[in-house]
Amino acid sequence: MKLSIVIPCYNEEENVALFYNEAVNALQDIICDTEFIFINDGSKDNTYNELIKIVDNTSYDVKIIQFSRNFGKEAALLAGLENAKGDYVSVIDADLQQRPAYILEMISILDEDTDYDCVAAYQEIRKEGKVLTFFKDCFYRIINKMTEVEFVKSASDFRTLRRNVVDAILSLHERCRFSKGIFSWVGFNTFYMPYRVEERLNGNSKWSFWKLFAYAVDGIVAFSTMPLVIASIIGIILFIISIIFMFVIIIKTVIWGDPVAGFPTLASLLLLTAGIQLLCMGILGQYLAKNYTESKQRPMYIIKEIIDKKK
Template identity: 55%
Template sequence: MKLSLVVPCYNEEGNIRAFYTEAKRVFDAEDYEYEIIFVNDGSRDKTQEELEKVYNLHETNIVIEMFSRNFGKEAAIYAGFQKASGDLVTVIDADLQQRPEIVVKMVKILLENEEYDCVAAYQEERHEGKMVGGLKNMFYKIINKTSEIEFYPGASDFRTFRRTVVDAILSLPEYHRFSKGIFSWVGFNTCYIPYIAEERNAGETKWSVSKLFKYAIEGFISYTTFPLKIATGIGLFTSLCAIIYLFVVVIQKLCFGNPVPGYPTIVVLILLLGGIQLTILGIIGEYLARMYIQGKHRPIYIEKKLLDYKKDDHEEN
């Protein structure tokens, strides 16, 4: 049995050597073969230099995929899956918040339980502000009510997959990738286990509130058409209100002789209806934009450089 570790990296120069050391310590003690696939997602620091230093040690099987620019973690996961050759494939961060020891536990669960195709880790206790935690809980509640697939609350990208699941994920060529949705959409039986996220070994988190919000919007647009249904509902409701108001104005004029409301009412109605129309057009535009970009068939990422122990071994032979 062979395990592939997919490690997306963006500005992780202070974590590369520490992660490699810990991973090697943990997996050298196991009785199965493993490889580490580092994907450098257009880092602007010395991440690539640190990766090449680790690769040149030739102490274990390492693949380094370097992007031409920053394409995002979703693209890095996809690239890592493409390069992975293991029977089991794990996605893990380089900052050591997600410990290699938990990967060993995931592997053990899959080896001992054939009914499971994937093991996903989730945080029972999250060290974050109440506002961020509340927004995340709201996201899961809304998307689970509006989407055809189920999102396990708090489940992260920290997962171990069987090869059949990885192949299924790679069969989805969409440009805008929302991994949590893809992992759920392909199906298969998943075992969810809790874990405690450690403190970052070095550096700062790449996830700000604005990036989390943008990520949530990506999830909504990718896996539910509910925003379009809301737009339709708003349009119907507004039309109904306009018809009712029309009858009210006519009755007031004919029965009570009240003058038709003038300038202030007209201005308010124009602004209200204009705002509603622009909002609906914006929602439709988000979906059309993704169709437009997908229609260009651009690659999910562009490879700048590849270091692969398998190719080096072949050249030596």
């Protein structure tokens, strides 16, 4: 098997058939040596029935992995990689914002240069609003300063991997997964290929600003302990400032007889220190929560059904 295509799906009833037809047309040269792996991540619409129609009417290798509920894209990616058998494995969304034709370009790059182990697509022209672009840029600047691995700006999960890269990714058994970080952490030589993101044909994006923010926090916590160091430094600085401030008040009172600062000053200091303490406790809580999740050793996903159509 030359190529496995991993396609996570969540509420994509209007897109899966369009995606499959476009992929078949784009990959005609290697379609007989290609398998499609659709992971239905607990969709609440008619995605499952649309996938069944694809299986019933296709003459190519198509597998449907049906989750028992929605476990998230990270779980769907893992399930797809664990079930992929190809020498090359491509990860792509079903919404057709990432065109299947790019997969041929990725394979061509890997075939022509054996030094590369992975081809990752990045947005050459960003189409998000200025506010979202600003926050994404801030995220990449922050995480690259906090971690030892490099996070390439605008690089997406849309990529094609050699089998050795897939095996390395699957060797990591962590449950709190952040794929962008894992792709970088395992290393290997990666070629970053520019591509153009298309407009969604149907449906709405599953990513809101707050979901992206939570995802960014997960990424920082998963690949850096720097927030804990920062929290400790803040605590040390506040302790030193409080000691200095205490001596200043004592000296002013003894020498000049100045009264101790009144309620507004005291209230402001209490609010400041309490806020910083809560911030540091929140940072610590994020790490404790990840450890708690890992310690339970629950599976990342539960499969309700697998439908495997072989040609």
